[in-house]
Amino acid sequence: MAGARPDQRPISPHVSIWRWHVTMASSILHRATGFGLYVAALGLALWLMAAAAGPQMYEPLMAFLMGPLGQIALYLIVAAIAYHLANGIRHLVFDTGAGLAPSEADTTAWFVILFAIAVPIGLWALLTFGGLR
Amino acid sequence: MSGPERSMRTPLGRVRHHGAAGEGTGHFIAQRWTAIALALLAPWFVVNAALSIGGGSYTAAIDFLTDPVNAVGVILLVAVSFYHMALGMQEIIADYIHKPFSKISLLLLNAFVPFVLAAGAVFAVLLVNFGA
Numbered sequence: 338m339a340g341a342r343p344d345q346r347p348i349s350p351h352v353s354i355w356r357w358h359v360t361m362a363s364s365i366l367h368r369a370t371g372f373g374l375y376v377a378a379l380g381l382a383l384w385l386m387a388a389a390a391g392p393q394m395y396e397p398l399m400a401f402l403m404g405p406l407g408q409i410a411l412y413l414i415v416a417a418i419a420y421h422l423a424n425g426i427r428h429l430v431f432d433t434g435a436g437l438a439p440s441e442a443d444t445t446a447w448f449v450i451l452f453a454i455a456v457p458i459g460l461w462a463l464l465t466f467g468g469l470r
Numbered sequence: 471m472s473g474p475e476r477s478m479r480t481p482l483g484r485v486r487h488h489g490a491a492g493e494g495t496g497h498f499i500a501q502r503w504t505a506i507a508l509a510l511l512a513p514w515f516v517v518n519a520a521l522s523i524g525g526g527s528y529t530a531a532i533d534f535l536t537d538p539v540n541a542v543g544v545i546l547l548v549a550v551s552f553y554h555m556a557l558g559m560q561e562i563i564a565d566y567i568h569k570p571f572s573k574i575s576l577l578l579l580n581a582f583v584p585f586v587l588a589a590g591a592v593f594a595v596l597l598v599n600f601g602a
Contacts, residue, residue, distance in 0.1 A: 368562065371555070378552060391528075399531075465521075
């Protein structure tokens with residue numbers, strides 16, 4: 338190969354020598370949150386069935402969901418929904434051919450991650466301090 | 471379809487039914503229209519459910535589900551999201567699971583489990599509204 342010295346040439350990427358990119362993390366997170374939301378959606382079905390079965394089924398379930406573990410789970414589910422929603426819209430834009438330049442894709446990936454952090458905080462703040470319940 | 475002389479597939483592959491299933495475009499389109507529907511349904515449900523039943527009481531949940539708009543919204547949410555997630559999981563299984571028996575078993579489970587639970591969930595909403 339003519340031109341650059343060997344140490345200046347781009348190195349063929351392999352599993353162990355990838356540098357983390359935010360676009361890479363955003364892609365992996367999309368699949369991970371999708372997988373998590375699959376499980377959460379099965380939980381939604383069980384929640385509806387518990388509501389139909391009556392208070393003797395519903396109240397123990399809600400006692401769990403209102404407890405610390407349940408609240409952590411719900412918090413993560415809301416974060417996952419916010420992430421998958423925002424990144425899904427990002428992918429719908431990608432499908433049109435727009436936003437694929439590395440700088441744009443990086444910016445939107447960071448925006449999606451910040452959105453996913455902000456949404457559950459905002460929702461819990463609204464529920465805790467909003468005086469709505 | 472073009473004739474076999476134009477195909478990229480080998481004769482052996484054709485005989486063994488290897489190659490594309492020819493369902494990719496339908497999968498792609500279904501994944502997108504369900505995504506667009508869920509971009510509206512999911513935030514609607516999260517915010518409304520958190521505000522009306524976030525307190526955890528049984529009566530609040532029943533009040534929420536007996537409102538006709540909420541009942542229809544929840545049924546749509548379950549139907550569309552379970553379809554969307556089965557499509558997504560099909561993609562994950564196809565990407566990572568290569569042993570034929572495991573792959574077919576997981577694809578079958580992924581085809582059945584969301585349908586069964588979606589049927590149960592929709593029936594639950596109907597039962598809350600019309601049950602004795």
